Amino acid sequence: MLPFAFPRPRLIALTAAALALPLASHAQTLAETIYSGGPILTMEEGAMRAEAVAVADGRILAVGSAAEIEALASDATERFDLAGRTLLPGFVDSHGHVVMGGLQALSANLLSEPDGTVNDIPALQEELRRWAAENGAFIAAYDAIIGFGYDQSRLAELRPPTREELDAVSTEVPVYIIHQSGHFGVANSLGLERAGITAESENPPGGIIRKRSDTGAPTGVLEENAHFAALGALLAKVDAEGFIGFAEAGSRMWARYGYTTAQEGRAAPAFIQIAQEAARRGLLLNDVVLYPDVLLDRDAILQSASRDYENNLRVGGAKLTIDGSPQGFTAFRDRPYYDPIGDYPPGWAGYSAVTMEQVIDSIDWAFANGVQILTHANGERASDMLLSAIANAEAEHGPADRRTVLIHGQFLREDQVDRIKALNVFPSLFPMHTFYWGDWHRDFTVGPARADDISPTGWLRERDMIFGSHHDAPVALPDSMRILDATVTRRSRSGDIIGPTQRVDVLTALKAMTIWPAYQHFEEDSKGSIAPGKRADFVVLSQDPTAVDPETLDGIRVEATIKDGAVIYAAP
Known part of the structure; x- marks a missing residue:
């Protein structure tokens, strides 16, 4: 007696040569595709390993x-040979921005090594010029x-470029560059003009327009809400078709790194219809969960939120943003930054992008x-602001299975971790910061003692708490193996280990990328592990992460990504 019976679907199967196999037309409870020939990690407690998996109608x-x-x-069953x-x-994407990731995929790459080559301002200028020479259609359109x-x-130079340095790239076209955190930007003179920013412009609530101390002229650097507005x-010239293109490019990028479920973790409500059109056209390869900004249009959220996907898209709820970027010294701290680089007053501790009243109300x-x-x-x-608001709301409305999510929580105190557990908050943490900015945090943001406890996954596991581990792309590429490596080793770019007691084992780190973020999205019954009845969402890796030296995890490659039994990415 077979456990499930499904009708036969259309199927694209991947061979060892990463080519599509012909369709078959058998029926009922027999397997349409069998995956075997290599290690299979199910993420199912008590049955973590298997030798083979049978799939029919996009389900396991x-x-x-x-x-x-x-x-x-x-005789009609297709064979997917894992070939070792x-x-x-x-x-499952615990937190990212798949649409802005599409913008990243289409814009000039200003990342430093290992994801780019920009290590000084002249290199940044040269990359912008190179990109402009090759992307005339983009410039003409937008x-x-x-x-x-x-x-x-x-x-x-340990500083951002100035408007004058971007003017050296172009004085005929607005130039705008976005900080890797996504919380800052720099404009050339035409870009500032396009944004309506002058020496007389005042800082918007929750944002800063940096100005020269001698003349009062804008430097070009914009923080937080000033940056988002600019x-x-x-x-402004990116129309619906442009944003649909961003969504398509982001979906493909996420698939390249093994994500069968992606997230757009902060969207304007107007993007709901744009995303729905992209989904209707079949441009979303992976499932996408969209979270519109709670401060913009709550009626739109209420009308569209759903647990069910339509054409690989659903609105999962709402997003609130309280503060900014720790590496940019705008995260809202309970103590001064350790040694911030820049023009900061004594005792600088960052600032909030919203008021406490807005947090409580949201x-x-x-x-x-x-x-x-x-x-x-x-x-x-x-985090104190958030946890107090959650406690107040729960006292008012009573306990329920809400799966309220704390995104990032990089500078959490241990008492806050206890409170997160008591309030049943799901922490989606950012241990990949230990690779990209661990050295920076150690030396400038929080100092060596507090740097060891950023993204404190060790504290969570001591308390038997589950968590998600995310990339926050386009803050970094949605590189799943970089996440895995950082969560396990916490090794920085310089080779230092940032918080050895906060490291976790490989299986725990994999759960934080699969079954636990599936739970975060209320989807643990259909995703996140390889079990009968769940969707046939798989990733094929070049090696078994549990069988290699942890120091080599970032060298594992995504060979294929499979969504509902169909290959949506195959490595060359």
Whole structure:
């Protein structure tokens, strides 16, 4: 007696040569595809390993030994030979921005090594010029030169470029570059003009327009809400088709790194219809969960939020952002930054992008309406604001299975971790920061003692708590193996280990990329592990992560990504 019976679907199967196999037309409970020939990590407690998996109609039919699964084969069954490679559940994005990731994929790459080559301001200027010379169609369509990924902590000058240095790239087209954190930007003179920013412009709430101390003229650097407003102005000519293109490019990028479920972790409500159109056209290869900004249009969220996908898209709830970037010294701390580089007053501790009243009101609204809410809080004081609002809302509305999510929580105190557990908050942490900015945090943001406890996954496991481990792309590439490596080793770019007691084992790190973020999204019954009845969402890796030296995890390659039994990415 077979456990499940499904009708036969259309199927694209991957051979060892990464080519599509012909369709078959058998029926009923027999396997349409059998995966075998390499390690299979199921993420199922008590049955972590299997020899083979049978799939029918985009669902997992059975998991077990090679002999058990072979009994489900017919003459029409396709064979997916792993050829020694490793099969895992498809990765579930605990937090990212798949649409902005599409913008990153289409703009100038200003990242430093290992993801780019920009290590000083002349190299940044040269990359912008090179990109502009090769992307005339983009510039003609949107009247802007856009770069993504600069980071002053990785530039030899240890500062962002100025408007004059971007004027050296172009005085005929607005130039705008986005910081790797996504929380800052720099505009050339035309870009500032496009954004309506002058020496007389005042700082918006929750943002700063940096100005020269001698003349009062804008330097070109914009922080937080000043940056978001300017970015909107600079991208004003990007119409619905442009954003659909961003969504398509982001979906493909996520698939390349093994993600079968992606997230757009902060969207304007207007993007709901744009995303729905991209989904209707079949441009979303992976499932995408969208979280519109709770401060913009709550009615749109209530009307569209759903647990069900339509054409690989659903609105999962709402997003709130309390503070900014720790590496950029705008995260809202409960103490001064250790040694911030830049023009900061004594005792600088960052700032909030919203008021406490807005936080309380947003969380209360979400609880009252049964809407899942994700909240960006990096600094200790920002997390205090969030946890107090959650406690107030729960006292008002009572306990429920809300799966409220804390995004980032990089500078959490240990008492806050206890409170997160008591309030049943799901922490989506950012241990990949230990690779990209661990040295910076140690030397400048929090100091060597507190740096060891950023993204404190060790504290969570001591308390038997589950968590998600995310990339926050386009803050970094949605590189799943970089996440895995950082969560396990916490080794920085310089080779230092940032917080040895916060490291976790490989299986724990894999759960934080599969079954636990599936739970975060209320999807643990259909995703996140390889078990009968679940969706046939898989990733094929070049090696078994549990069988290699942990120091080599970042060298493992994604060979294929499979969504509902169909290959959506195959490595060359």
